[in-house]
Amino acid sequence: MPDFKKILFPVDLSETSPQLVSCVTMMAEKFGAQIHLLFVARVFEYFTSIYVPHPTVDRFERDVVEGATQRLEEFRQEFFKDYPDTRAHVVSGDICDQILNYAQAEKIDLIIMGTHGRKGIDKIVFGSVAERISKSATIPVLLVKPFKTAQEE
Numbered sequence: 001m002p003d004f005k006k007i008l009f010p011v012d013l014s015e016t017s018p019q020l021v022s023c024v025t026m027m028a029e030k031f032g033a034q035i036h037l038l039f040v041a042r043v044f045e046y047f048t049s050i051y052v053p054h055p056t057v058d059r060f061e062r063d064v065v066e067g068a069t070q071r072l073e074e075f076r077q078e079f080f081k082d083y084p085d086t087r088a089h090v091v092s093g094d095i096c097d098q099i100l101n102y103a104q105a106e107k108i109d110l111i112i113m114g115t116h117g118r119k120g121i122d123k124i125v126f127g128s129v130a131e132r133i134s135k136s137a138t139i140p141v142l143l144v145k146p147f148k149t150a151q152e153e
Helices: 017-031 045-050 054-079 095-105 120-126 129-136
Strands: 006-010 034-041 087-092 110-114 141-144
Touching (some): 017 034, 034 095, 087 095, 095 110, 129 141
16 A cells, blocks of 8 residues: 655645545545645746736736735645644646646655546636646546535535
């Protein structure tokens, strides 16, 4: 049986992120693993090609990273307060590349992430981060589809 000592939980801080917490904490408890939360802020440098001043784009990216850092810390405190060794990181760049880079740099043993279940044009336009990670990762990836409760439907 694999020994999962470090679990990476990439989050987008959407309403689906909290729905995956119980799965992540269950796995962490089962294996005595450390949890790593990761939020990847998209890079906006492509806006400079449409005459948005570079300092404006840089400032916006800085604001996004600062806001995401604060929100991720709130998320950590709310959902992982019983796991004091949980680490929270915000990076910027391509989402898939950064998740894979972080997993390698931190010697992560397992990635647990949610699927949004996009289909059709949404999948073509937005792609599937979960699909790309599951195909490219060199470590196990557990994909969890969050389900709506009867009250939400």
